Amino acid sequence: MLEASGLGLETARRLTADALAGADDGELFVEYRQSEGLVFDNGRLKSASYDTAQGFGLRAVVGEAAGYAHSGEISAAALKRAADAVAAVxxxxxxxxxxxPARTNTRLYADLNPLASPSFEDKVKLLQEIDAYARARDxxxxxxxAxxxxxxQVVDxxxxxxHRVRDIRPMVRLSISVIAASGDRMEAGSFGCGGREGFERFITPETWQAGVDEALRQxxxxLEAVPAPAGTFDVVLGPGWPGxxxxxxxxxxxxxxxxxxKTSAFAGLMGQRVAAPGVTIVDDGTIADRRGSITVDDEGTPSSRTTLIEDxxxxxxxxxxxxxxxxxxAxxxxxxxxxxxHIPMPRMTNTVMLGGDKDPAEILASVRNGIFAASFGGGQVDITSGKFVFSCTEAYRIEDGKIGAPVKGAMLIGNGPDALTRVTMIGNDxxxxxxxxTCGKQGQGVPVGVGQPSMRINAMTIGGTAV
Incomplete structure (x- = not known):
């Protein structure tokens, strides 16, 4: 990118060194990105977009402050202007x-450009097939x-x-939503999948048909769900996305x-118990081909597997x-x-709770009267207090250790640090x-992954609509 833009590596190095002289830290971040998206809705191709973007961001860090300037023009003149702007800090x-940062020879994903294959026509045909298959199912x-x-994305x-670090980052995603109706009632179900790969694995008939089936099932x-009860219940979370x-x-x-x-509910608690025994949570950006993985972060530091809470x-x-x-x-x-x-900040990659030793059936059987939350939608969290509210997109009553009727409108209400202390059983799944x-923070969105086993959390508040 530097050579193609006419800026050149040596000129970029010299101007970056001059701009950051006297700073505690900082970098020149150069990016080139191609992106494409197709949306098929209600039997027709609703939108198709293709975008190419490039530019740089120059950051000078001094103590707790940072000066940042960016430009869509990659040139010596633009870099000099950016240097003047960050000099104030x-x-x-x-x-x-x-x-x-240390260097790494690890490569967590291939350099391939997923936009190159399949063709635009084949992508449209795929979306048509998804639409037809879903409508024929029920x-x-x-x-x-769909x-x-x-x-x-190419970053330099x-x-x-x-010190120079380069990374090439592919990303794909397939999303399917189905709305079913019975009488005057309409309900939705959804499915999504993706990762840092080409489209090949995600657009096979086996994958997208299974995705349609899952969205339709949900x-x-x-459609059969009854109003969710309100009150205090023991809750069982399913594995995977409920993370x-x-x-x-x-x-x-x-x-x-x-x-x-010191605005986090966990501030000052290093080395102290913040969760029930057996709860281990890691942030792992090193899982190959995963959506949240990065070979190096956007400062050039190699990704790692960081244990956050251990037992x-x-x-x-x-x-x-x-x-x-x-x-x-460190x-x-x-x-x-x-x-x-955008300026860099601490962000999650793939945040995962590790498995325990309980059979999921044993966890369900242990609950006499509770809620099984199989999937979540949106939610709100107050970082300072840890209080959260999350809506369930698929949930069920648990009655005498068995899955009962599906419920609609269930909201999980609680406090993050407190909820961790209420975990009593952790599944082996x-x-x-x-x-x-996709995670949002201070107006920035980045791709992330989550994961967890089935688990039981005692005495959680459920907001519902049932009288």
Whole structure:
């Protein structure tokens, strides 16, 4: 990118070194991205988009402050202007530039460009086939929406000391939504999958037909759902995607910036018990081809597997370079940004609760009167207090140890740190989500993954509509 733009590597190195002289840390982040998306809705191709973007972001870090400038023009003139803009943060400061991150030969995903294959015509045909298959599956299907999206991102990270890191990041996603109706009642079900691969694995008939079947199954289950009860119940969470609750209610609270600023419910609790025995949570950006994985983060630090909570004890935070330095800790490869136009910050990758030793059937059998939450939708979390509210997109009553009627409108209400202490049984069926998560923080979105085994949490508040 540097050579093709006319800027050149040596000129970029010289200007970056001059711009960051006297700073504590910082980098030049150069990005090129291609992205494509097709949406098929209600029997027709609703939208098709293709976008190419490129640019750079220059950051100078001084203590707790950072100066940041970005441009869609990659040139010596633009870089000089950016250097002038970030210089204000260094005024009167003569810092010692931080040591470069370690290098890695690990490659967690291929360099392939997923936009190259299949052709546009074949992608449209695939979406048509998904629509036709879903409508033929059940006469109650009223609406089908299917989309495929792909991107190819190339990043080049250059530091003032000459350290250079490059990464090529593919990404694909398939999403299917089905609305079914019975009388005047309509309910929805959905399925999504993806990862840092080409489209080949995700668009086979076996995969997309199974996806349609799952979305339709969920919609039909919801058609039979009764109003959810309100009150305090023991809750069993299913494996895989329900880990999104841990991601939101616990994961954000374990990011370094919130803990350095003491705005997290976990601030100051390092080394203390914050969860029930047996609860171990890791953030692992090193799982090959996963949506949340990164070979290196957006500061050039190699990704890692960071243990956050071990057997109920808080043992680590997710760190970028700036917050790690200020807290006297090591960076963990969690410095991420949405694009060259955004400053990096501590972000999750694949946040996973490890499995235990209980059979899932044993966990269900242990609950006399409770709720089984199989899938979640949206939610809200207060990082400072840890309080959360999450809506269930698929949930059931548990009656005398058996799955009962499906319920609609169930809301899980609680406090993240408190909920962790109420975990009493952990399943041996740990599962990763199928690859559909996107995490938002301070206006930036990045792809993430979640995972967990089945688990029992005692005495959770359920908000429902049943009288």
């Amino acid at each position: 260094k005024s009167g400061h003569a810092g010692s530039y931080a040591a470069a 006469p109650r299907v009223r609406q089908v929406s 989309s495929i999206a792909g991107s190819w 990270i250059l530091r003032a000391d000459g 919609a039909l289950v919801n 999104i609750l841990l991601h939101e209610a616990v994961g954000h609270g374990l990011e370094g910036d919130f803990n350095r600023k 109920g004890i808080l043992v680590g935070y997710m760190q970028d370079r700036q917050n790690a330095r200020l807290m006297g800790m 960076p963990t490869g969690n410095g991420r940004r949405q694009s060259y136009a 740990m599962k990763l989500d199928p690859g559909l998560g």
